Amino acid sequence: MTSKIEKEDLSRRNFVFGSIAAAGLTVAPGVMLYQTANARDLSKPVSSKVRWGMLIDTTKDVDWNKCVEACVKEHGLGNEEHSRADQRTQYIRVVDVKNKTTGYSMSLPVMCQHCEKPPCVDVCPTGASMKREDGIVLVDRHRCIGCRYCMMACPYKARSFVHETLTDQKTTTPRGKGCVESCNMCVNRVDNGQLPACVEVSEGAIVFGDLNDPESDISRLLAKHGGKQIRADLKLNPGVQYQGI
Amino acid sequence: MWLQLNINFSFSSLLKGSLQKLPLSVAGLALMASFTTVNAEVEQDELGPRIEIPESSGKSCVLPEDEIRRKHPDMLKHDRILTLREGVRAKADGNNLDGSLKQCINCHAIKDDNDQYVRIDNDKHFCVSCHKYAAVTIDCFQCHRDIPEGSSNFHALSGHKNTDFSSVTPGSYGLTVKDMANIAPEVSSDDK
Structure with missing residues (x-):
């Protein structure tokens, strides 16, 4: 175990990052890219021809907290009044990792990895935890009974549970007490042809696009420079990939 | 019970009326009057609270x-x-x-x-x-x-x-x- 999480209050989420040995500096050339999702026909269901993904270049000098802030603003998070800091909902969190032997440290944003084979969906007893046809993993709160099995199952600890009555939610992100929630890749924005909120403020460090389309920016970048999945050994094939970890 | 008594009373007055050779129609009116009184009282008090439906904005809804x-x-x-x-x-x-x-x-x-x-x-x-x-x-x-x-x-x-x-x-x-x-x-x- 060569890495350690430095943030104390995230202790319950100390987990997989032993596997992200912050070893070599695999600096991928930074290509500034904004890709706009093509606005689809909103009267038709989403299709599995598309698979949305994100490529996060951790070598870029970006303040990831900006992404967290954008996320909080977009989804109206942080309105819990009674919950402890480690209970409050996080869609994205910034994880700092450090290689003790070399002293090399880095930070990376971690959110729902939008697995192709999501364990949270496997274990959900009610079908609330679901994967949309276009690869976005989200919670159907109409069905969620708050058992939190998905939180146990997720190897990325991406999910949060709402412990208290919420008020003043965003119209686009209904959320409330007794339900589990997580990053939904800004499904409301993506459907309207916009980029996810974190991507928009990332100064090009996060590239969003269709992994199934070889011509998309994200696919080209992945083909040229490769990407790494966190805990690739679990063979969940996450849609969120990283460079520089 | 009250209704029943009232009807009985009406019938007895009907009988009494015919005995006194009053026109039948008058007795019939008295009978009807006793029923309408009962109905009016129920409508006023017993049908529960009323709700206020907010006024329409004028725009039509997605369905009638x-x-x-x-x-x-x-x-x-x-x-x-x-x-x-x-x-x-x-x-x-x-x-x-x-x-x-x-x-x-x-x-x-x-x-x-x-x-x-x-x-x-x-x-x-x-x-x-x-x-x-x-x-x-x-x-x-x-x-x-x-x-x-x-x-x-x-x-x-x-x-x-x-x-x-x-x-x-x-x-x-x-x-x-x-x-x-x-x-x-x-x-x-x-x-x-």
Whole structure:
């Protein structure tokens, strides 16, 4: 175990990052890219021809907290009044990792990895935890009974549970007490042809696009420079990939 | 019991009347009068509270009034599955889905005397005004926003658990049980 999480209050989420040995500096050339999702026909269901993904270049000098802030603003998070800091909902969190032997440290944003084979969906007893046809993993709160099995199952600890009555939610992100929630890749924005909120403020460090389309920016970048999945050994094939970890 | 006695009394007066050779029609009128008195009293007091339905904004709803009143639960349920699970967010013509809760709220939000939108804990909220009357608890607003986006007055808690039903006095609302029956005359099931 060569890495350690430095943030104390995230202790319950100390987990997989032993596997992200912050070893070599695999600096991928930074290509500034904004890709706009093509606005689809909103009267038709989403299709599995598309698979949305994100490529996060951790070598870029970006303040990831900006992404967290954008996320909080977009989804109206942080309105819990009674919950402890480690209970409050996080869609994205910034994880700092450090290689003790070399002293090399880095930070990376971690959110729902939008697995192709999501364990949270496997274990959900009610079908609330679901994967949309276009690869976005989200919670159907109409069905969620708050058992939190998905939180146990997720190897990325991406999910949060709402412990208290919420008020003043965003119209686009209904959320409330007794339900589990997580990053939904800004499904409301993506459907309207916009980029996810974190991507928009990332100064090009996060590239969003269709992994199934070889011509998309994200696919080209992945083909040229490769990407790494966190805990690739679990063979969940996450849609969120990283460079520089 | 009172009705029964009254009828007996009418019949006895009828008998008495014929004995006194009074015209039968007069006795008949007395009988009818005794019935109408009874009915009028029931209508006034016994039919329960009346509810105030917020005034229409003039724009037409997605369905005629009687249909939307009966079908809106199914519409909301149907379209929430379409939108969330399948990603369908609009009709073919590009307009909002008929069962869009957001659209319901945008059109039907009610403002109070201070020009603020009333929240779900207020009896004047469009959804609450009927559901409280019908004693149907709606969970929608535990997660969904209960007023249009952009307005930021807080609501306390959702649901009707804290609603004070003691304030509901007979005759204080604008709609009776009878009116409700007329609003939804067909009690046929929508399940097919």
